[in-house]
């Protein structure tokens with residue numbers, strides 16, 4: 001068990017030594033980090049004893065909820081038996097074999113080959129190397145450019161951050177690396193003008209064809225997208241978007257890659273987001289829900305065409321020390337079995353997902369500065385807007401989102417502000433009563449938020 005210290009002692013030690021990700025360390029150390037000490041179900045507790053509703057499942061990842069002691073037991077047994085061995089030099093071990101076999105059962109037909117990583121970023125970087133290697137083996141080494149979307153998020157490694165479309169990340173570290181291109185995101189609310197969503201979906205998809213023709217199809221390796229953009233603000237494309245993207249990729253012989261790090265493992269009501277959004281990728285990348293965040297593990301699922309190409313190519317010179325780590329694999333196996341055998345994924349599709357979506361819309365549509373209330377399964381959002389009638393956003397996109405998020409956090413509710421989008425992706429095991437509890441709390445917070453807007457003359 002953790003050594004018991006006071007919050008101020010923990011904060012002091014944290015400020016003295018710990019550099020946090022995506023953080024302005026100086027300002028964090030002014031305010032002091034919130035010390036999370038325990039999780040159970042959909043709740044967290046901090047070092048002050050506050051009980052917190054976790055509307056974000058950690059970081060989009062704790063799909064089965066906190067407190068799974070059975071997972072801890074699986075980890076203990078594996079750690080005692082074989083805490084580590086590598087899979088590099090003609091060796092393997094039962095934990096990674098059992099996980100690989102199980103995953104072939106829960107992934108769509110044709111995805112019988114999996115490569116392991118330690119994170120979503122490593123999964124994306126692995127995919128980048130696989131895609132380029134695939135075209136090498138096909139005798140088309142010039143096909144090396146990958147196309148992503150502005151405001152897409154594919155991690156924070158040099159490859160993932162380059163493929164992603166977060167300009168504030170590109171500005172640090174001279175990104176993107178060569179061989180990356182971006183098209184606009186399929187955000188109807190901002191870009192759809194007077195088009196219907198379905199009309200806009202086709203227009204947005206055809207931005208890909210324009211980009212492929214601009215670069216030259218003989219130089220384009222793949223198009224990469226999140227079925228639903230997560231960290232970009234839960235941007236759900238119109239139904240016409242992904243089938244048209246797939247048609248364009250097939251027409252120009254460009255590989256289609258789904259980044260399922262958030263959407264994967266039940267988040268949308270299907271096992272994988274591409275099944276929900278209606279397209280068939282050649283490869284898809286995962287992490288997060290693979291283990292529900294209990295241990296770090298990622299996986300790249302390689303479809304038949306690319307797997308055969310890679311295997312035909314002999315040595316694939318890529319991998320990580322901990323690829324297929326036995327303890328991570330054993331816990332991921334327990335997690336996927338739970339998602340399947342406890343009916344957690346099915347319940348998102350048939351019960352708690354529809355319930356959440358109905359209640360989410362009922363709760364937020366009534367607010368004057370909330371629009372584009374949206375979601376599917378257990379991933380949902382709304383956008384804070386200055387004028388609903390004209391779809392006018394607030395200036396300095398993001399300022400208002402932070403104001404709103406801080407009100408939630410002060411009231412012991414965790415939601416995420418992505419710009420001025422407020423997003424939520426709670427544990428999939430949330431009960432109907434917990435949905436009602438979360439939304440009642442959020443509603444009270446939004447009333448406080450709209451008063452704050454008026455008090456600051458922002459509206």
Ligand SMILES: Cc1ncc(COP(=O)(O)O)c(CNc2cccc(C(=O)O)c2)c1O
Pocket residue numbers: 059118119120121122124153154155156160226230231259260261262287288416
């Ligand atoms: C679609 C996608 N792809 C790759 C990654 C990278 O995964 P790792 O972090 O495990 O390397 C992600 C991760 N997504 C992510 C990670 C950290 C913060 C936030 C946020 O919403 O603030 C989102 C992601 O959402």
